[in-house]
Amino acid sequence: xxxxxxxxxxxxxxxxxxxxxxxxxxxxxxxxxxxxxxxxxxxxxxxxxxxxxxxxxxxxxxxxxxxxxxxxxxxxxxxxxxxxxxxxxxxxxxxxxxxxxxxxx
Numbered sequence: 597x598x599x600x601x602x603x604x605x606x607x608x609x610x611x612x613x614x615x616x617x618x619x620x621x622x623x624x625x626x627x628x629x630x631x632x633x634x635x636x637x638x639x640x641x642x643x644x645x646x647x648x649x650x651x652x653x654x655x656x657x658x659x660x661x662x663x664x665x666x667x668x669x670x671x672x673x674x675x676x677x678x679x680x681x682x683x684x685x686x687x688x689x690x691x692x693x694x695x696x697x698x699x700x701x
Contacts, residue, residue, distance in 0.1 A: 618670035618680045622688045626696070629660035634699035642691050647673050648684065660701045666691065 635654070643650050648670045655663040666688055670680040 618673070618675065618677060619667070620681070620684050620688075621665055621667045622685075623663070623665040624692060625663045626661065628696065629657070629662045629701045630695050630699035631701055632656055632659050632661055635661050635664070635695055638691065638695050638699060642687070642694075646687060647675075648687070 632654075639650070639652055646668075648668045649672070650669070651667045653665045654661045668684040668688065670684060673680070675683065
């Protein structure tokens with residue numbers, strides 16, 4: 597019975613044009629602070645290379661960033677949810693590696 601209800605619910609959602617949400621946020625407390633100017637240079641570089649909309653909020657002290665929240669919005673892309681989730685995770689991980697390797701204080 598539960599299976600039948602699940603199938604009917606999925607069919608109903610598909611018929612109503614339901615689309616998966618393609619918006620994720622990744623927050624990271626950095627072990628080693630990074631320089632603010634370098635961080636934003638790398639963020640703009642990432643923004644220019646991706647088809648996703650990006651936004652970032654940071655916590656900083658003395659011109660160095662020690663925490664950031666990166667939001668990745670794939671709503672206006674053709675990527676399915678199955679593509680968006682792992683791709684956005686991979687991109688956020690590469691962004692983190694770049695800022696740690698190139699911007700550490």
